[in-house]
Amino acid sequence: MAAVPTLLVLDADPLPRLGRLMGRVRVLHADEASLAARLPEADVLLVWDTTSHAVRAAWPGEGPRPRWVHTAGVGVDHLLCPELVASDTVVTTARGLFDQPVAEYVAALVLAMAKDLPRTWDLQRRGEWRPRESRRVAGTRAVVVGSGPVGRAVARTLKALGVTAAVVGRVPRTGIHGPQDLDRLLARADWVVAAAPLTERTDGMFDLRRFGVMQPSARFVNVGRGRLVVEDALVHALTRRWIAGAALDVLGTEPLPVDSPLWHVPGLIVSPHMGGDTVGRRDELGEQFVELFQRWAAGRTLRNVVDKRRGYVPGH
């Protein structure tokens, strides 16, 4: 290790608060265009711009490369190329900082759908007073797909609202259902929440067959990754009223192009991947990285380390 390691920051956005590292690190910045050229001289890569997919293409392969990559997000599907997976470079995430914000966002979407708020806004724009009956949330059933901290926080928050919430993970354990229970749970759910990482196993898992299993009164929410959902299948299911509604905070293509038909599907709420972005989060992300950096610089074990073959941080 050089006396002063080089930290390369991939950022499109305002900088994190790295003041506490001053003098202990040489900080370089890269945008998507300059990333490939700068990666070989970096000891550490901080992926501050979590919307970028540039790391995968820019990764140096066999050559000199960062020994540690940290992303200021929770998903790593857009980072992991085969060379990075095969290498001894450690990948860490911002695990833990998105749980509560995303859980609140899911609660907001669930309640908005239950109370028919999108239609209320539409009627308000037109000055129409039209009372309707809406749904109670307490006493309904949810299934949350994804047993990481986000999925578990979603289940906790829904339970606090009186919802019976089951969590499905890759491996069954106490309080977590295994994949073999999924279809049975989907068939009874009022709310289906996707909060899983994007991996080979989850890619496209919400397809025509799975939407077909759901109740006509069911509503679907995706806060995991866009590609968990076969979007054409979801549109089909909504258009044919196989399910009653859906909300996507993550899309297969982000930003969603202005001419995408997904913006205008009846019963579909589209929001711009903002469920985890709450005021103050940038500071928290910066502080979390500084803390991890101090561990790394001291030669201690890092936290939030990704199992690169599985594609997420395992464990509780």
Place this chain on the structure above:
Amino acid sequence: MAAVPTLLVLDADPLPRLGRLMGRVRVLHADEASLAARLPEADVLLVWDTTSHAVRAAWPGEGPRPRWVHTAGVGVDHLLCPELVASDTVVTTARGLFDQPVAEYVAALVLAMAKDLPRTWDLQRRGEWRPRESRRVAGTRAVVVGSGPVGRAVARTLKALGVTAAVVGRVPRTGIHGPQDLDRLLARADWVVAAAPLTERTDGMFDLRRFGVMQPSARFVNVGRGRLVVEDALVHALTRRWIAGAALDVLGTEPLPVDSPLWHVPGLIVSPHMGGDTVGRRDELGEQFVELFQRWAAGRTLRNVVDKRRGYVPGH
């Protein structure tokens, strides 16, 4: 009491389920126009259409009149005329059936405002992908004005979401603040929820001065009665950014006329008095009335009896 008492039902809407009373009561129906002519022959008046203000004008005064009036709602401000207050006629409400639905509705509005959902819908209509930072709800502070079952349910539900919620009532008691604490609590609140009955004491209580006490980041929700709020003052407060947003599910004039400027105030959500109207509620209201009727017919003490001078059902 006649062998078979006469039940007069004021309804604009589908009937409640009165089948269980068949043979034990003579049921008459009235609309607003026929109410005054039919009231003198009724032993019991069931105000099924809770949006009507006709009872007040139609009340017979000194003449023959119902001995019991039940409303399928929780507010009685629109029923109580001086003659009814002075009489020995008992007034009961649907207390208990609206608590959880209205509490969920408040949670839906609070979360929608925290997560900026109205703007998200607006952007969706235009096909614009514009991520923003939103607010966390956990860790914020709410004050709920109104210590009846609805206000307390609102506080419980907000607490379940991690909000610190204080309740203000007419009389301080364990867990309930008295009116003398109101301004201090308003000055620190992120959320101010009005869930009080409309009485002489609460009429217009949210006025320019009270909106002026609130924080610029505060958001206001009214699920009590429209006239708790001086609407011009609220518009002023929103327009001058004294507060950050508001949601009114109850309005001074209902239905709100199509040409009301209130439909189009920036930062103001208007919904058509539907917070308590959840699927299945009509059946519950019908069953509750049947149960009360059976008590009344057996000469037993009624429940949910209004203190007509105070203008609400007192007690826990």
